[in-house]
Amino acid sequence: xxxxxxxxxxxxxxxxxxxxxxxxxxxxxxxxxxxxxxxxxxxxxxxxxxxxxxxxxxxxxxxxxxxxxxxxxxxxxxxxxxxxxxxxxxxxxxxxxxxxxxxxxxxxxxxxxxxxxxxxxxxxxxxxxxxxxxxxxxxxxxxxxxxxxxxxxxxxxxxxxxxxxxxxxxxxxxxxxxxxxxxxxxxxxxxxxxxxxxxxxxxxxxxxxxxxxxxxxxxxxxxxxxxxxxxxxxxxxxxxxxxxxxxxxxxxxxxxxxxxxxxxxxxxxxxxxxxxxxxxxxxxxxxxxxxxxxxxxxxxxxxxxxxxxxxxxxxxxxxxxxxxxxxxxxxxxxxxxxxxxxxxxxxxxxxxxxxxxxxxxxxxxx
Numbered sequence: 001x002x003x004x005x006x007x008x009x010x011x012x013x014x015x016x017x018x019x020x021x022x023x024x025x026x027x028x029x030x031x032x033x034x035x036x037x038x039x040x041x042x043x044x045x046x047x048x049x050x051x052x053x054x055x056x057x058x059x060x061x062x063x064x065x066x067x068x069x070x071x072x073x074x075x076x077x078x079x080x081x082x083x084x085x086x087x088x089x090x091x092x093x094x095x096x097x098x099x100x101x102x103x104x105x106x107x108x109x110x111x112x113x114x115x116x117x118x119x120x121x122x123x124x125x126x127x128x129x130x131x132x133x134x135x136x137x138x139x140x141x142x143x144x145x146x147x148x149x150x151x152x153x154x155x156x157x158x159x160x161x162x163x164x165x166x167x168x169x170x171x172x173x174x175x176x177x178x179x180x181x182x183x184x185x186x187x188x189x190x191x192x193x194x195x196x197x198x199x200x201x202x203x204x205x206x207x208x209x210x211x212x213x214x215x216x217x218x219x220x221x222x223x224x225x226x227x228x229x230x231x232x233x234x235x236x237x238x239x240x241x242x243x244x245x246x247x248x249x250x251x252x253x254x255x256x257x258x259x260x261x262x263x264x265x266x267x268x269x270x271x272x273x274x275x276x277x278x279x280x281x282x283x284x285x286x287x288x289x290x291x292x293x294x295x296x297x298x299x300x301x302x303x304x305x306x307x308x309x310x311x312x313x314x315x316x317x318x319x320x321x322x323x324x325x326x327x328x329x330x331x332x333x334x335x336x337x338x339x340x341x342x343x344x345x346x347x348x349x350x351x352x353x354x355x356x357x358x359x360x361x362x363x364x365x366x
Contacts, residue, residue, distance in 0.1 A: 012036050013242045015272040023279040029340055030244040043279055043315035044363040053314040056347065057359040060087045060305050063350050070094045070141060074151060077351035078288060078309060080343045082255040085288065086151040093142035097213050100135060101200040103155040106251060107131040108337055110292055110305065112147025118225045119216050121180030132158050132226040138196055138213055150290050150337060156254035171233055178227040182219065185212040230335055235262045239269030242278065245338060255342035265331045279317035285340040286312050294334040311344065
């Protein structure tokens with residue numbers, strides 16, 4: 001049943017009653033039951049915050065220990081039983097090959113370019129690429145430019161979300177997904193052994209072969225490595241209604257979703273329509289945003305490579321500066337990766353050491 005009580009608007013996110021702000025209170029990440037509350041003060045106008053619900057922001061470039069070895073140089077910053085989010089920096093080709101037996105890997109290329117060699121064949125990667133590597137695939141990375149990666153390790157299979165009424169060609173046509181074609185590995189004179197490191201239950205084992213492990217000459221099927229660049233994603237937008245984050249869904253796991261926010265027109269077709277994200281309280285999901293490139297108009301003080309983390313159970317939404325500037329902007333110019341998780345995430349010690357202790361104050365009027 002749908003009820004209407006008190007002073008509200010007839011259309012969510014449009015023509016908000018004067019002197020109020022709108023909060024979306026919903027379940028299942030904008031897909032379940034929902035109510036809209038019209039408050040006299042923004043729910044983020046706090047004066048103190050304490051405890052585990054304090055939102056955090058930090059610059060991934062400052063995470064200690066990145067670089068060098070592909071596996072040892074990964075620095076995790078958030079994790080739960082379903083996903084681990086890390087940053088990794090690579091400046092030279094991996095001397096070994098790697099197989100993750102614990103889950104799928106979704107690599108997002110934040111900076112750099114190079115080559116991904118896999119069981120299925122090689123792919124050349126560049127800035128803005130998503131690389132989906134299914135569990136059990138042997139691969140090696142060989143950068144031609146220093147490369148920084150956002151690494152999402154998922155215990156569940158990484159899949160594409162259902163596009164529903166939009167149709168399967170919305171956001172991106174399946175034809176823009178690149179998959180590898182087998183190649184005969186280059187000869188390496190004098191080399192007699194090739195090592196494959198395998199991670200299972202969080203521990204590494206080593207397998208040594210007297211031949212190149214990427215010796216597949218052909219394959220067929222629908223389980224393989226994928227490549228998708230953000231330039232091939234075409235965001236869905238409406239000039240009269242602020243659409244919720246799921247319309248930007250890119251990848252789906254059992255207890256997590258990955259969305260990609262890209263430059264798009266703002267809601268300029270109706271002066272009464274919201275142009276910034278509505279206030280909401282993440283009842284069922286933790287929300288992580290990795291800022292890749294551009295001008296992040298909904299957050300002040302955010303630069304490429306930064307991460308914000310908003311735990312489920314506390315409100316968030318646009319900061320006061322974003323609300324003010326939204327009235328004069330006609331489009332966004334930001335590229336960001338959002339990871340929403342059904343189970344609460346924990347921050348690692350590395351992330352806690354570099355987190356901005358005053359980030360929660362950024363909603364307070366200066």
